[in-house]
Amino acid sequence: MSKFINSASRQFILAIFVYIVLTPALVDGRRISNGVNKSIIKTIKVDNDEIIDCYDIFKQPSLDHPSLRNHTIQLRPSVYPKNTKLDNPGTLQLTQTWHKYGTCPHGTIPIRRNVRKHYDSTLFRKQRRPKPFHNKKPNTLQSNEDSEIHEWATIKMHGSFIGAQAKINLWNPMVESSSEMSVSQIWVRAGPYNELNTIEAGWTVDPFYFNDSQTRFFIMWTGDGYKHGCVNLLCPGFVQTSSDIGLGCNFTEMSTFNGDQKDATFSIHKDQNSGNWWVQLQGISLGYYPSSIFNRLSKTADGVDFGGEITNARSNGIHTTTQMGSGHYPSEGGLGISSYFSHVQVITENNEVIDNPENVQLYISNPYCYDLKVDEKRTNGYSFYYGGSGYNDKCQQ
Template sequence: MIRAHLRKINKPGMKTIKSPDGDIIDCVLSHQQLAFDHPELKGQKPLDPPERPRGYNSSNETNEVFQPWSMSGESCPEGTVPVRRVTEEDILEFHNISTFGRKTIESSITNDSPSNGHEYAIEYVSENAFYGGKANINVWAPRVELQTEFSLSQIWIVAGTDGVDLNTIEAGWQVHPQLYKGDRQPRLFTYWTKDGYKGTGCYNLICPGFVQISKKIAVGSAITPVSSYGGHQFQITLLIWKDPKNGNWWLQYGGELVGYWPSVLFTHLKDHATMVQFGGEIVNSRGLDGSHTSTQMGSGHFAEEGDGKASFFRNLQVVDEGNSLVPPQNIKLSAQHPNCYDIKQGFSQNYGNYFNYGGPGKNPNCP
């Protein structure tokens, strides 16, 4: 069953690249990528790039991290996209094929009582119609204690009813040992669902959905270098926005257009988002003694330690109905367990709307 599933999702490549970190990258013809196995997308080809939102300035793009597979000088040919090959080992980390590459059902991100071990430290806006979000995020390699846990930092684009028909689009970096056969490097990732994580959607390119157009960026591959405590801070810029003409949701990483989530994947997000969220998420599986695990969020340090020590999101923006990047208004904060992970916001001329966030997990105040 696993081999049959792998034959279905691993499309043949025109070229294969062995990454120094052990990943295998297949250069797949762009019109033959897995996305086009989706019933609503069969026979289509990748769309041309849309216009960026008004207020977008390419000179402000930050992308100080790179992917190991491309650092040796290898690249994919024109007309192909780099796809991280899924292996038997990847799938065997999960209980069954149906759960491979999916998040567990989550509680509301703004709910004060975490569900299924998911915990958050986020900033969000929710009193309007939204058409995207943008931020600079510094990259760390947080400790993840258990194989079944993860730690991530991302942007969420959200619409629908929690627990019923929630639609989300998500992108950021994550450390997720179970998804990447024990690997603990931070990796660029995407996610989507249209039914509150129950049966639709997946990480990266593991199921039909997200359409990649970039031949330079491999979704699901590691990013390097990472920030160091008290040392150099490495950051990425992520922009997600809805194309006003075709209605698809596009992802840009630094100055590179990665691809898009077709609007046909969604119900509520066919129109607009009702919430945009920025921040960190972890899964705490609880140890055998019922105590909190020491899985870190962000740098593993609390927000009050500030820049260079705590993780940050900077230059937060949202996309309005006029397809313009604007500062978020009426910002709210949420941290369910501030003794484990917390968040602190601010504003400056250099960084616009920003916040620091994160924490160590288990500590004397987070038993």
């Protein structure tokens, strides 16, 4: 009898051990094994149930991408664009809420645990389609899946580029529905829409992804016209190197109407030695997208865009009241009223920065809903004001 009990106990203990070792856990929106959990060096609990995991930089989940299995991490850019103005990065004192609760050690990167537990490419396509890169009429930019429409107030440039940079004014626009978003960002892109490659960086209010209405730093990419790809670190691809800034984490300072203005410098540029596309915020190199995950952007971009974007779900049968930028139009006033991009720069394939780009095209879906006006004075380099309130007497559809 005692032998039977001992044998049963051993089997029970073995079963528990196997369960603990092999049972997957949810981290950052994906099911991963406890073997990957060992990559987490430190965990920081933030308010509102937000959690930051400090991952060993050499064991970060992004390295799971098929083309990165034997990837050697580049810890910092080897080449910077000529004449890039990093000495005046913006008025923002760069802090994120989680900084109050701890820091990630050197050699680790902060990853915000995703609140959306079942992220997949279907959700990515739902929220991120189509982009303003082709000559479609604004009222045709609609998904067959639902009535959600994307609208923009942007500037566009065509050519051969390896980067783009601008200061973007930070606001906290109202978003009407949990299925909508408001974005201000830079697009670096290449290829026709069906196989479009794009890297994007900026700030967003996006309840769909983040379950709140805070203004958050984000990046995203696609290599096939938004069929696949992802926001931040929700899928492999972006190799992060900075321990200071968390992707998807909120900014703690915002601009105020007719008050203090807060802006930050966002930058995307290609390291000509490694081919990696680096993302910078306030002059801090956060990490990069390896050129190997792209086909078109493995060389150069054929266009860059700057400006605002919203999604319009028409949830009440009329145009959304979701705001773009500050929620105020350029016609209402400039600094302190309307949102702005300033010191807009593009980087040519010769690695030179163009401060005052020419041949700029304006792309505005409907100026009654959201508008854009270039600042002809150019006292802050190439600059423009943009934004709007959405639904009004002239913006109803």
